[in-house]
Amino acid sequence: MSLLDFLVLIGSMVGIAVYGAWRTRGRRDLSTYLKGDQTVGWVTIGISVMATQASAITFISTPGQGFQDGLGFVQNYFGLPFALILVAAVFLPMYRRLNVYTAYEFLGQRFDAKTRLLGAGLFLLQRGLAAGITIYAPAIILSTMLGWRLDLTIILSGMLVIIYTVMGGCEAVNLTQKYQMAVIFGGMVTALVILLVRLPASLTDALTVAGGFQKLHAVDFSLDVKQRYTFWSGLLGGLFLSLSYFGTDQSQVQRYISGASLRESRLGLMFNAVLKIPMQFAILLLGVLLFVFYQFEPAPLFFNQTAWHQAVAGDATHSAQALEQQFTALQAARQQHIQAWLAARHDGNVPAETSARAQALADGAHSDALRTEARSTMLATNPGLKGNDADYVFITFILDYLPHGLIGLLVAAFFAAALSSKAAELNALGSTTTIDFYRHLVRRDASDAHYVRMTKWFTFFWGLVAVGFALFCHLAENLIQAVNIVGSIFYGVVLALFLVAFFLRHVGGTAIFWAALAAQTLVFVLYFSLNISYLWFNFIGCAACVGFSLLLQAFMRNPPASNRVPT
Amino acid sequence: MNRPNPTTARLERHDDQTGLPALRTWPRVYLLVAASFLLWVILLRALTVLFA
Numbered sequence: 337m338s339l340l341d342f343l344v345l346i347g348s349m350v351g352i353a354v355y356g357a358w359r360t361r362g363r364r365d366l367s368t369y370l371k372g373d374q375t376v377g378w379v380t381i382g383i384s385v386m387a388t389q390a391s392a393i394t395f396i397s398t399p400g401q402g403f404q405d406g407l408g409f410v411q412n413y414f415g416l417p418f419a420l421i422l423v424a425a426v427f428l429p430m431y432r433r434l435n436v437y438t439a440y441e442f443l444g445q446r447f448d449a450k451t452r453l454l455g456a457g458l459f460l461l462q463r464g465l466a467a468g469i470t471i472y473a474p475a476i477i478l479s480t481m482l483g484w485r486l487d488l489t490i491i492l493s494g495m496l497v498i499i500y501t502v503m504g505g506c507e508a509v510n511l512t513q514k515y516q517m518a519v520i521f522g523g524m525v526t527a528l529v530i531l532l533v534r535l536p537a538s539l540t541d542a543l544t545v546a547g548g549f550q551k552l553h554a555v556d557f558s559l560d561v562k563q564r565y566t567f568w569s570g571l572l573g574g575l576f577l578s579l580s581y582f583g584t585d586q587s588q589v590q591r592y593i594s595g596a597s598l599r600e601s602r603l604g605l606m607f608n609a610v611l612k613i614p615m616q617f618a619i620l621l622l623g624v625l626l627f628v629f630y631q632f633e634p635a636p637l638f639f640n641q642t643a644w645h646q647a648v649a650g651d652a653t654h655s656a657q658a659l660e661q662q663f664t665a666l667q668a669a670r671q672q673h674i675q676a677w678l679a680a681r682h683d684g685n686v687p688a689e690t691s692a693r694a695q696a697l698a699d700g701a702h703s704d705a706l707r708t709e710a711r712s713t714m715l716a717t718n719p720g721l722k723g724n725d726a727d728y729v730f731i732t733f734i735l736d737y738l739p740h741g742l743i744g745l746l747v748a749a750f751f752a753a754a755l756s757s758k759a760a761e762l763n764a765l766g767s768t769t770t771i772d773f774y775r776h777l778v779r780r781d782a783s784d785a786h787y788v789r790m791t792k793w794f795t796f797f798w799g800l801v802a803v804g805f806a807l808f809c810h811l812a813e814n815l816i817q818a819v820n821i822v823g824s825i826f827y828g829v830v831l832a833l834f835l836v837a838f839f840l841r842h843v844g845g846t847a848i849f850w851a852a853l854a855a856q857t858l859v860f861v862l863y864f865s866l867n868i869s870y871l872w873f874n875f876i877g878c879a880a881c882v883g884f885s886l887l888l889q890a891f892m893r894n895p896p897a898s899n900r901v902p903t
Numbered sequence: 904m905n906r907p908n909p910t911t912a913r914l915e916r917h918d919d920q921t922g923l924p925a926l927r928t929w930p931r932v933y934l935l936v937a938a939s940f941l942l943w944v945i946l947l948r949a950l951t952v953l954f955a
Binding site for chain 1: 922933943948
C-alpha cells in the first residue's frame with residue numbers, strides 16, 4: 337500500500353469515528369444513549385440493520401465463496417425476507433408497545449425475572465464468546481496480505497471502535513454505520529466496475545464461461561439433504577436462523593427499536609427484506625466474475641502468497657516449485673481452450689464448441705487437483721496453516737489490479753464493515769449487562785447519568801474482552817468453528833423462549849424456564865452423543881423447549897400468573 | 904370501558920399507515936416483499952437454466 341492508500345484508509349476510518357463521537361458526545365439520558373434520540377428514519381435503520389449483519393468477512397469471504405462454489409450460496413438467504421416480515425409484524429410491535437431497552441426485558445414482562453435473566457445470560461455467553469471473531473477474522477487476512485503486524489491491527493481497530501461506541505452509544509453506532517456503509521458500497525461498486533472493465537471478454541462470454549464451469553447454478557430445487565445449498569434448506573433453515581438473529585439478538589433488536597416510530601422501524605426492516613438477496617447475489621457474482629477473470633489472466637497456484645512463499649522456502653524436495661510449474665503450463669493450455677470454446681460458439685460451430693469446452697473443463701478439474709495437492713504440500717511444511725485460500729482471492733485482485741488510492745478505499749471498506757458490526761455487538765453487550773443484570777439485580781433506583789456511566793464501563797469491558805479474545809484466537813486451531821458451535825447450541829433455546837412468549841400465551845414463566853433448562857441440557861447431551869451437523873442443534877433446542885414447555889404447563893394446576901403482556 | 908388516549912390513538916393511526924404510495928397497508932408491503940422474493944427466485948432460476 338502506498339502513502340495515498342494509507343491516507344484514504346486512515347482518513348475515512350478515523351474521520352467517521354471522530355465525527356460519530358463528536359456528534360453524539362455528552363449523552364447522559366439513558367433512553368438516548370441506549371435507543372438513540374428517537375428521531376431515526378427508516379433509511380438509517382435499514383442501513384444500520386444491514387451494516388450490523390454484514391461483517392468484514394461478508395465482503396472478503398463471500399466473493400471467495402462465489403469464486404469457489406458459484407452462486408449457490410445465495411439460497412442461504414431465501415428465508416430472510418419471511419423472517420423479517422414476521423419480526424416486523426409480531427416481534428417489533430410488542431417491543432415498541434412495552435418500550436423495552438433490550439429484547440430480554442420483554443421476557444421479564446411476559447414471563448418472569450428468572451426467564452429474563454436466562455435469555456439475557458444466554459445472549460451474553462454466546463455473543464461474548466463470538467465477540468473476538470469479528471475483529472480477528474478480517475485482521476488475520478488483511479495483516480497476512482498487507483504485511484502488517486496482526487496484534488497491532490487487532491488492537492488499533494479494536495480501540496477505535498471501543499472509543500466511539502463508548503462515547504456515543506446507540507446513536508453513534510447508527511450514525512457511523514451510515515457513513516461506513518457508504519464507504520463499503522463505494523468500494524465494492526468501484527471494484528466491480530474495474531473488474532468488468534479489465535475483463536478480457538464480453539459479459540455474455542464471461543457468463544457463458546462461468547455457466548460452463550457450473551458457477552451460475554443459483555437455484556437448486558433438489559430434496560437431497562446431502563446437498564449443501566438448496567432452495568428448501570435455504571428457505572426453511574434460513575427462516576429459522578434469520579428469525580433467531582433478527583428477532584432475539586440484542587445487537588439487531590437495538591438497531592430497529594431506535595426508530596422514530598413503529599412505521600420507520602418496519603420500513604427499515606422491509607428495506608433489508610427486499611435488498612438482502614440482491615446484495616448477496618451481487619457480491620457472489622463479483623466472485624464468479626473473478627473466477628472468469630483468472631481464467632484469462634495469470635492466477636497464482638495459491639492466493640495466500642505469504643503462506644505459499646513460506647512453504648516454497650521450507651520445501652526441501654522442491655515439490656512445491658514443480659507444482660507451480662505444472663500449474664503455469666496448465667493455465668496457458670486452459671486459456672487457449674477457453675478462447676477456442678468462445679470462438680466456436682460465436683461461429684455457431686457446435687461440435688468444436690463442445691470439444692473445446694470439454695477440454696477447458698478438464699483443465700479446470702486438473703487445476704483444482706493441483707491446488708489441493710499444493711495445500712497438502714503446504715500443510716506438510718506448515719501444519720498450523722488455517723483458513724480457506726478462497727478468502728484471499730478478492731484481496732489479491734485488489735492489490736494486483738486496483739490503482740493506488742482505490743486500494744486504500746477497498747481496505748477501508750473491509751475495516752468499515754468490521755467496525756460497524758463490532759460496534760453494534762459491543763453496544764448490545766453493554767446495554768444488556770446494564771439493563772438486564774446491573775439495574776435489575778445490583779442497583780434499581782439510580783439516576784440516568786449513573787446507568788449511562790455504567791453502560792459505558794460495561795461496553796468498554798466487553799470491548800477489551802473482544803480484543804483480548806481476538807489476540808489469542810490463534811491458540812486454538814478450530815476456534816472460529818467452536819464459536820459457531822456454541823452459537824448453535826444456545827440459539828435454538830433462545831428463539832424458543834420468544835416463540836412461546838408470542839404464540840403460546842397459556843404457557844407461563846415457570847413452565848418455560850424449566851423447559852428451557854431441560855432443552856438446553858438435552859442439547860448438551862445430544863451434542864456429546866450424536867454425530868450430526870451442529871446446525872441441527874438450532875432446531876432440536878427450539879423444538880425441545882417448545883414441546884417441554886407445553887408438557888410442563890399441561891401438568892401445572894394454576895394458570896400462569898405472569899402472563900401479563902398487553903395485547 | 905377506558906377511552907383511548909388521543910395521543911396514543913394518533914400514534915397508532917400514524918403507525919398503521921405505511922406512507923408509501925399504492926402500498927397503504929402493511930399486508931400489501933409484506934406482499935410486495937414476498938413478490939420481490941419470488942421475482943428474484945425466477946430470475947436466478949432463469950440465469951441457472953440459461954447458462955447451464
